[in-house]
Amino acid sequence: MDSPLPYRDTKPQGAADFYFAINATFDFVRRQYGAEGLVRYWEDLGRNYMLPVWQRWRRLGAEGIATYWRAFFDAEPGSEVEVIQEEAQVRLEVRRCPAIAHLRKHGRTIGADFCRHCYHISHAAAQQAGYAMRLKGGNGSCTQTFFPATGAEAPQDLNAITPC
Amino acid sequence: MLGCYDFCGHYEWTFEWLRQQGGEPMVRRYWEECIYRVSQHHATELIHTLGFDGMAKYWDHTLAEEGAAFIATRGPRVFRIDMTGCPSKGFLIENGLEQYHDYCDHCIGWIGPLMKEGGFVIDHEHNHRGQCWWEFREAGSAEPPSEPGAATPDDVRLSDDWPKGPIQRFERES
Numbered sequence: 001m002d003s004p005l006p007y008r009d010t011k012p013q014g015a016a017d018f019y020f021a022i023n024a025t026f027d028f029v030r031r032q033y034g035a036e037g038l039v040r041y042w043e044d045l046g047r048n049y050m051l052p053v054w055q056r057w058r059r060l061g062a063e064g065i066a067t068y069w070r071a072f073f074d075a076e077p078g079s080e081v082e083v084i085q086e087e088a089q090v091r092l093e094v095r096r097c098p099a100i101a102h103l104r105k106h107g108r109t110i111g112a113d114f115c116r117h118c119y120h121i122s123h124a125a126a127q128q129a130g131y132a133m134r135l136k137g138g139n140g141s142c143t144q145t146f147f148p149a150t151g152a153e154a155p156q157d158l159n160a161i162t163p164c
Numbered sequence: 165m166l167g168c169y170d171f172c173g174h175y176e177w178t179f180e181w182l183r184q185q186g187g188e189p190m191v192r193r194y195w196e197e198c199i200y201r202v203s204q205h206h207a208t209e210l211i212h213t214l215g216f217d218g219m220a221k222y223w224d225h226t227l228a229e230e231g232a233a234f235i236a237t238r239g240p241r242v243f244r245i246d247m248t249g250c251p252s253k254g255f256l257i258e259n260g261l262e263q264y265h266d267y268c269d270h271c272i273g274w275i276g277p278l279m280k281e282g283g284f285v286i287d288h289e290h291n292h293r294g295q296c297w298w299e300f301r302e303a304g305s306a307e308p309p310s311e312p313g314a315a316t317p318d319d320v321r322l323s324d325d326w327p328k329g330p331i332q333r334f335e336r337e338s
Contacts, residue, residue, distance in 0.1 A: 007170045007259040010251070011231040014168030018175075021203040022166050025178060028198035033185065041181065045166065049177045075169035099165065106206070118165045 004064075004071035006052035013077045019099045026111050035113070042117050046124025057129035065090045065131070065146050078102060092144040100140045100164065112163040115139060119156055122146070138162035172252040172261075179264035191264075195273030204274060212282045216243045219300060227251075235318040241307055243300045246320040250294040257294060268292055268332070276337055286337045291329035295320050309335065 030038045046054075057064045066085040069092055073081040080096035103110050115138030122144065123133040132149040135142055139162040147153075166174060182190045200208070207226075210218035220236060223245060227234050233249030256267060268290045275298075279286050283302060287309035290296035297320050299309055312321035320326055 005169070007173055007255070007261075009169060009231075009255055009258075014171055015226070015229040015231075016168060017206075017226060017229065018168035018171035020206075021171070021175065021199060022168070024198045024203040025175075025194075027202065028194055029182075032190070037185075041178075044181060045174060045177070049174050072165075072167060072169070076165075076167050097165075098168075121166060 004056075004067040005075065006056070009075075013075050016077045016098070016102045019102045020106070020108060022099065023103055023108060023110060023114065026114060026117060030111065030113075038113070039116075039120055042120035043124040046121040046126075047128060050121065050125040051128075054125040054128040057126065057131065062088050062090050062146070065126075065129075073098075088148050090146040092142075092146075094137075094142045094144065097140050097142070104140075110164040114164045115142065115161050116158065118142070118144060119158075119161060123156065136160045139164045170255075172255045173259065175252075175270075176256055176261060176267050177263045179267070179270065181263075183264065192273060195270055196277050199270070200274035200278050204278070208278055208282075211278060211284075215282075216300075219243045235316065237316040237318070239315065241301055241305060242310075242315070244310070244315050245296075245298045246316065246318050247294070247296045247298075248318075248320050248323065250296065253292075253294040266292075268296070271296075272334055272337060286334060288334040288337060289321075289331050291326055291331050293325060293329035295323070295326060295329070297321060 026038060029041045033040070053068060056068065062085055066083050069081070069090070070083045073079040073083070076098040078096065078101050079098040082093040082095070084091045084093065100110065119133065119135040126133045126146055127149065130149055131146050132153055133144060133146050134156055135144050137143055179191050182194050207222045210222045212218070214221065216238060220238065220243070223236060230251040232247060232251045235246045237244040237246070253267060256262060272286070272288060276286065279300060284300045285303050285305065287299040288296065301307060313319045
């Protein structure tokens, strides 16, 4: 069977404390290479690390995008996310972001641009599959929309991504 | 979103990304400045405050949450971990992920400075197959690292798999 997730694990969900390292890594990369370097890191993740993900998206289209995100959030502890497929478009209604919730619960300082990683990584991956992604909201809840790219779509308004 | 289900995959990928940006010193700096001083601040608080009790609290929680196969052994002057199934290296092996040349180095990369600043020294070996052992003692301890099987019958060095990988040793590391 073609699993929606590229990697197998022995446990059904990831360890939430890893969100500490994800958040800290963004701050480290920003300190070393600036905001532009951080965006480059995120885009490299989307294009390179997520290669098996976007290859499946390219093969299966919206169905592949929707099944990926359902399986992904099932494996993220504490997430409350609805994945809605509407013909060629897929919309994620993130009602409770598991990362923000865990970081807040443990009093961690979250970078103001933390939520931008979702846009830069997912959009870079989506582009490889012929899609685009736009994000609205953030800081705990947001809407992410994946749709076929035409080249004429308006760019992401980064001010539409709520700072943390 | 960058998730925790495949954290070890993008964590390991990040080591190589950083190595390509700034060489090995940047990877070492990442482990010390980012992982030890920021991400694992909760480990530092426990271990620097409570010593061996803090080690037990930290690793009992984190290794259980990560799904590790391990045994922790407590002696009067030593805290020992035998890892028979490392969850993160196991995830990488199972999924064929290897961007950086030596993933296992990251543990000593952040635990080393944590223990040094907490007043402990480390004896440690890993076999790059998801198995390792650690002994933590107070700095200045004259007690040598244990011989295989002497500290616990669960000593990972007694397993048939132990010699199958290239073993890297750290003695009185901090």
